[in-house]
Amino acid sequence: MGFSVELRKEANPIFNAIFEHPFVQGIANGELRKEQLIHYVKQDFEYLNSFIKIYGIAISKCKKREDMDMFNKQISFILNSETHPHNNFCQVAGVAYEELQGFPLSPSALYYIRHMLTIAYEGTLGEILAVLLPCPWTYWEIGKKLINEANPDRSHPFYQWITFYGNRTDSITTKFCSRIDEWAKEATVKEKEKMKEHFLISCQLEYMFWDMAYKLEKWPVQLEAVK
Numbered sequence: 001m002g003f004s005v006e007l008r009k010e011a012n013p014i015f016n017a018i019f020e021h022p023f024v025q026g027i028a029n030g031e032l033r034k035e036q037l038i039h040y041v042k043q044d045f046e047y048l049n050s051f052i053k054i055y056g057i058a059i060s061k062c063k064k065r066e067d068m069d070m071f072n073k074q075i076s077f078i079l080n081s082e083t084h085p086h087n088n089f090c091q092v093a094g095v096a097y098e099e100l101q102g103f104p105l106s107p108s109a110l111y112y113i114r115h116m117l118t119i120a121y122e123g124t125l126g127e128i129l130a131v132l133l134p135c136p137w138t139y140w141e142i143g144k145k146l147i148n149e150a151n152p153d154r155s156h157p158f159y160q161w162i163t164f165y166g167n168r169t170d171s172i173t174t175k176f177c178s179r180i181d182e183w184a185k186e187a188t189v190k191e192k193e194k195m196k197e198h199f200l201i202s203c204q205l206e207y208m209f210w211d212m213a214y215k216l217e218k219w220p221v222q223l224e225a226v227k
């Protein structure tokens with residue numbers, strides 16, 4: 001069994017909880033409130049900005065050109081393609097994408113980003129791959145599942161979102177998994193334990209990100225700007 005298969009098996013209860021989450025179910029049945037879509041896009045725009053920077057740190061730790069190329073392509077993907085699912089949510093919510101950019105992070109989004117940044121600065125390339133993998137993997141599976149279960153046509157409000165993530169043939173998940181499997185063959189037991197821990201925490205944080213958007217999560221005390 002490859003290491004990525006082992007990771008997926010351990011994370012199965014978290015993947016199932018994500019599929020059942022009311023935000024994900026809301027994408028499937030087209031029933032999400034405007035504020036929930038707006039909160040998600042505001043937070044995800046900042047999350048993806050941080051992801052680009054984390055890829056930059058990952059590149060600084062690469063020894064092989066192929067690894068640099070893999071991360072570099074992902075940066076372009078976020079910059080040039082991953083704006084489409086955001087635009088889909090904005091259209092349904094009736095707001096301009098530009099209006100939702102530059103907002104402060106909610107607690108769960110901040111926690112997720114800090115988790116990835118810590119591992120990016122302190123960990124090996126294998127640990128970095130493990131902490132980043134739940135991001136593409138959970139969305140790919142959500143997309144495929146929603147295509148199978150909701151079978152959306154073009155009239156579905158979230159058709160673009162669902163097909164964007166579910167129809168990927170050039171999946172980065174597959175590339176990350178084979179690179180992790182390769183890395184794990186050479187890794188010590190201790191490093192593999194760390195990789196698993198980072199992976200599982202990121203899976204939990206993927207769940208928390210959906211929950212944050214669904215519940216419009218905020219900091220407990222709202223502060224006014226002091227003049």
Ligand SMILES: Cc1ncc(CN)c(N)n1
Binds near residue numbers: 047048135136206209
């Ligand atoms: C929080 C989160 N996780 C994953 C993805 C898919 N790249 C995303 N856009 N946002």
